[in-house]
Amino acid sequence: MSNFEPEIVAFCCHYCAYTAADMAGTRRISYPSNVKIIRVPCTGKVDAIHLMKALEKGADGVYVAGCLEGDCHFKDGNVHAAAHVESIKKTLETLGWEPERVAMMRFSAGMGEKFAQAATEFTEKIKALGPSPVSQATSKAV
Numbered sequence: 001m002s003n004f005e006p007e008i009v010a011f012c013c014h015y016c017a018y019t020a021a022d023m024a025g026t027r028r029i030s031y032p033s034n035v036k037i038i039r040v041p042c043t044g045k046v047d048a049i050h051l052m053k054a055l056e057k058g059a060d061g062v063y064v065a066g067c068l069e070g071d072c073h074f075k076d077g078n079v080h081a082a083a084h085v086e087s088i089k090k091t092l093e094t095l096g097w098e099p100e101r102v103a104m105m106r107f108s109a110g111m112g113e114k115f116a117q118a119a120t121e122f123t124e125k126i127k128a129l130g131p132s133p134v135s136q137a138t139s140k141a142v
């Protein structure tokens with residue numbers, strides 16, 4: 001499906017990933033507008049239910065972007081987030097979905113270019129997978 005434009009939700013921690021996204025913007029490093037950023041105080045605040053809700057509401061891909069390992073401002077929020085991402089991947093597999101629709105990423109505040117590159121690569125990956133089962137069901141119902 002060549003003209004498929006995925007909806008992607010990125011939960012970004014305020015301290016690192018969001019700042020990296022902001023840096024990409026100020027340096028005019030572009031990344032796909034498919035990626036909708038939700039700023040959270042720490043990725044430790046992102047629970048499995050938030051990831052499932054985003055998918056249920058029609059996101060074709062979801063990722064959690066936090067600080068580098070050992071740099072979480074709330075000690076180990078990014079470790080908990082990574083565990084939630086892994087558990088959702090297993091749940092998606094059980095449901096027959098591609099687990100690659102969910103990912104964990106880590107950035108420092110200065111990694112604007114890397115943030116943009118990762119957002120672009122993730123968008124391309126989701127484009128290749130096609131619409132999520134929820135998106136497909138919704139578009140058939142319309």
Ligand code: FES
Nearest residue numbers: 013042066067073
């Ligand atoms: Fe960034 Fe916790 S503050 S992941």
